[in-house]
Amino acid sequence: MLNSVIVVDDEASIRTAVEQWLSLSGFEVQLFSRAEDCLAQLPKNFPGVILSDVRMPGISGLELLAQVQRLDPDLPIILLTGHGDVPMAVEAMRDGAYDFLEKPFSPDTLLSSLRRALDKRRLVLENRRLHQQADSRAKLDATLLGMSRALQTLRRQVLDLAALPVNVLIRGETGSGKELIARCLHDFGPRAGKPFVALNCAAIPEQLFEAELFGHESGAFTGAQGKRIGKLEYAHGGTLFLDEIESMPLAQQVKLLRVLQEQKLERLGSNQSIKVDLRVIAAAKPDLLEEARAGRFREDLAYRLTVAELRLPPLRERREDIPQLYEHFAQAAAERLGRSVAPLSGAQLSRLLSHDWPGNVRELANAAERQVLGLGEPEAEVLEAGQSLAAQQEAFEAQCLRAALTRHKGEIKAVLNELQLPRRTLNEKMQRHGLTREMFLKDP
Template sequence: MLNAVIVVDDEAPIREAVEQWLTLSGFEVRLFSRAEECLAQVPEHFPGVILSDVRMPGMDGLQLLAELQRRDRDLPVILLTGHGDVPMAVDAMRDGAYDFLEKPFTPETLLGSLRRALEKRALVLENRALHERADNRSRLDATLLGMSPAMQTLRRQVLDLSQLPVNVLIRGETGSGKEMVARCLHDFGPRADKPFVAVNCAAIPEQLFEAELFGHESGAFTGAQGKRIGKLEYAHGGTVFLDEIESMPLAQQVKLLRVIQERRIERLGSNQSIDIDVRIIAATKPDLLDEARAGRFREDLAYRLNIAELRLPPLRERREDIPMLFSHFSRTAAERLGRDAPVLSGEQLSHLLSHDWPGNVRELANAAERQVLGLDGPAAQENPMGQSLVAQQEAFEAHCIRSALRRHRGDIKAVMHELQLPRRTLNEKMQRHGLVREDFLAGDSPTG
């Protein structure tokens, strides 16, 4: 239950009396003597109610109401009026004020109005959160493509973790999309309007690593001309993505651990500590604990980074997503290059599904672009890992059923007719491949 109230009144005795009543009743109260001060400090999506006097020097209560309405039409504003201001207050309610109280008012009258207003505010904010989550889910579906069970699970995890202030470790093979997932964790969370700073730990020479991460003062070392802001300081309020974290020098791992624990840094050549607020997202191919046992990584840092772990499935473990992804990459490349997107034959699709894709999504995207350019067919080589015929058939079957469900927007009878399958057989195959009819209904079909 929300319980935040902002009180705006230029008369100190009224402010103090209202504060005492509300505090004793369990409300969190902030006081302002001027409307301008309130406007400067009221947060966006304020989870509470504004209680304001009408007649005040400078900006009055009606002007405050108008400005608050411009920012958020659903923010409840209760006006405090003198006897002669009642007609004006009634007009203000038509303009969006939630209620008005005529002075003098009793604590019971005030508390009743506030509680009703807070109940309404709670419903509004809950409804907004539901709409925002639905919008985020749709945007995420269009970013992290794939309808395999593994990708559906990954999107749910990303959506949940994006809202939490915890460090995340992303595990995945080369080309599996680790930076894209890190970017989604940032873009769909509360830090989205702050910097996202990506650092490839394997690409920075060891002797420059500390200056790159922490910055330096002028003259801190030979060649250090002028002050330089490091990546961690630059990302204040946002997210730092440390790719290939296993490549970070051990000496710098100690300093990163201290940053995570103390939330402050020191530039090279400076004795001054600087407070920073950053979320750390790290990515690695090997298991960091295995690296720690081999003496190549600090175990305590591994645990600090791995508050939550996301595992990105390699493309060979979600073959049913390959046709959708190839089609998406082909369309994107065709638009960029001013060419027509190719139409795959059954034999070409079979090549796509049988190839092992050691370079994962990145390799698939390159293959799609080469196909658009007419340089070669997709995945022309045979599967180097000897993918079994049964596995290839399963992937192709899942693709055919998914495509039919998408075309017919979840109409099971239409899918049965197209694929010439009895209802029971179709149900069994859908269950085996993790396909759910509701995911394909009209107006809610998967993006791909």
């Protein structure tokens, strides 16, 4: 909370008096008699102010100031001084202290200084939050490629959900990038430094599923040699990604639900409960609630997993992203294989845009690698009919606009000259394809 105050003073009477004044004024107060204890328990980005005596046994207030400055130079520290310490406190302000109060001080003087310091702290933390959001958006833009409206919406949803402590269900077709989205939810959230554990529920034989999920003790069953940590326990503190969750055996669904409810598990062959703190991100192709109504999935687990749901659009619903994705995959393959990448011809681009991509992004990445290897024109083997001429024209027009805007870094006049379009026509086309000048500026 942005009304938090840490009070560090070795005199119990001062601590008690200050706590009473501040509590009556609505502050959250934490007391320490030693600066060493304050430093040991000081959280990162502490949303408040430190109020510290100067002269204390062990680490003094001035030493506390120096150590806090190294941890967070923007954290306000107000020093409490005796009369003889005023010159020292003035020097401390030059070294980064926010203010000093000479004892004895009045409650009004203390409150006035604290409120000013908290206002400053609020601005600092808000500025940090905005910078972190901007950095996260830039990193996510470089991870989830695409300029279509669907991808822009998906990126916003991922950033919003990444910060929230809720389970998420990802819906999408095969090859649409469900594990990548799960990884982004983990990497851009508060659990980023903890394990990300992925388990494909369709790839594990039913008889081995429980041991894989919960682990086992030595001798728990025939062939169980030694203790094994299961996926749930290994993901403690982090994220467990359960792909193709619809394939999980019903018997294991019951046990998973219990773990999510009680936040503890037991290894096979053990009666000891182990606490686990994890976030579950599940992925499925079908609707889990429809699967539950058909008796193929537990309804209570479906509700537990779908606190939030993300739908990944198939590639055929965001054709304007195909050229950028293809170029990215081709470049990555070329660097890995030591090959060069030839620019796409108009005919090649047309084939890419007209294909329905049933394998989605995974199929597109494979097509790009085959082209780099010289194994055929992109999608020449799988080209399908059925895409209307109007749809192909729309996709091609969007790509032409995007390419011109990218080349000219959003300079509209240069785009108008290249494409030989009136300003009003360009505006209408950009609006129809969900394009804005700001997307292409060199320094947005």
